[in-house]
Amino acid sequence: MTLHRVAIALDFRSLILIASLFSGLMITLPISAEEHPEFNVQQAGFTLDDTMLMLASKVDIELPDYISIAINQGFAVPLMFEVQILALRNYWFDQKIVTLKQQYQLHYLPMLRSYAVFDLNTGQRRYYDSLPEAVRELEVVYNYPMLDVNNLEYDRIFYARMRFGIDIDELPLPLKSSALWDNDWDLQSDWFEWDIERPES
Numbered sequence: 001m002t003l004h005r006v007a008i009a010l011d012f013r014s015l016i017l018i019a020s021l022f023s024g025l026m027i028t029l030p031i032s033a034e035e036h037p038e039f040n041v042q043q044a045g046f047t048l049d050d051t052m053l054m055l056a057s058k059v060d061i062e063l064p065d066y067i068s069i070a071i072n073q074g075f076a077v078p079l080m081f082e083v084q085i086l087a088l089r090n091y092w093f094d095q096k097i098v099t100l101k102q103q104y105q106l107h108y109l110p111m112l113r114s115y116a117v118f119d120l121n122t123g124q125r126r127y128y129d130s131l132p133e134a135v136r137e138l139e140v141v142y143n144y145p146m147l148d149v150n151n152l153e154y155d156r157i158f159y160a161r162m163r164f165g166i167d168i169d170e171l172p173l174p175l176k177s178s179a180l181w182d183n184d185w186d187l188q189s190d191w192f193e194w195d196i197e198r199p200e201s
Contacts, residue, residue: 038062041192044083044162048149053196055083055144059164059189061135067185068131071115076107078170079138081162085147085196088157097158098147103167106134149198158196163189 044057059081063071071077085098103120114127115134128134152158165188 037189038064038187039164039189041162041164041189044160044192045194046146046160046196047143049143049145051149053146053149055141055146055162057081057141057144057162057192059139059141061139061164063131063135064187071106071108071131074108074110075172075174076105076118078167079104079106079165080167080170081141081164083146083160083162085152085158085160087153088159097152100146101167102141102144103170104138106138149196152196152198154198159193160196161191161193163191165189 040060042058042060046053080101080103082101084096086094086096088094105118108115115131116125116127117134117137118125166185168186171185
């Protein structure tokens with residue numbers, strides 16, 4: 001066998017070895033975050049209190065270990081849910097009528113040995129004995145006032161959408177450094193959408 005043919009044979013064997021290793025890696029790769037999201041809006045919708053649209057929602061929250069570690073080390077992790085009401089448009093992007101962002105901070109208070117959920121919109125702070133208890137507080141929203149339904153025009157079609165996640169705009173600078181944390185902090189759920197039905201006039 002000539003040297004040229006030996007080189008071709010070695011290259012072919014190398015390609016087979018690389019392909020085998022790559023296929024093995026593909027099999028053992030972890031499931032992507034998209035298939036198991038940290039935040040998932042399971043239910044959301046409006047009820048009417050007289051003419052006021054009141055939000056009710058249920059979110060599934062699975063905090064990654066690095067976020068729990070950051071909280072236990074004293075960082076206030078900013079969380080939020082965002083709700084938008086939009087009007088359908090046939091030949092252009094749908095029009096945003098209302099956008100509301102509810103902001104929280106979740107942090108640990110070592111002196112009190114408790115976890116706190118700070119509602120930035122109202123200034124209220126609630127305390128819990130464990131991190132799972134504090135997280136459960138954030139999973140459910142009930143009777144959250146959004147908008148007077150009379151402000152929505154009768155001749156248009158409206159829908160709403162909601163998402164939950166890390167409020168990346170409010171994230172402390174140390175948490176944004178990949179050198180300190182082996183993670184991605186830009187975590188948000190997909191949008192959950194639903195139609196807005198008007199009461200009978």
